[in-house]
Amino acid sequence: MNSDFKSLEEVVNSSPELVHIKKLIEEHNVEKDFFQIFPELKPLIKSVKFSKNTLKMSVEIPSLRNELKFRESEIIEKINNFYKSQKVKRIQFSNK
Secondary structure (H helix, E strand, O other): OOOOOOOHHHHHHHOHHHHHHHHHHHHHHHHHHHHHHOHHHOOOOOEEEEEOOEEEEEOOOHHHHHHHHHOHHHHHHHHHHHHOOOOOOEEEEEOO
16 A cells, blocks of 8 residues: 555645645535534424624524524534534525
8 A cells, every 4th residue: 555645534635736725625524514503403403504703594483583593602603513613604594
């Protein structure tokens, strides 16, 4: 086996040219992991998108949207603790 072999993760992390791909992967991970962090919200939230340090959630139930907005700082803290970095800075809620 060739000792110069590198995993895809090593290549992406070590190549400055691939910084955009790394960012896309990280953004996708936040979307994918959201329901792992908050499994109880899966049946209640229509969609989750992440971009530019902003988590966008589509919540149809107005009272739930208000409750989540009220708990925004807790949600952000829990996500950032999960990643051990400051990935999410704000949450944007919508009914779409």
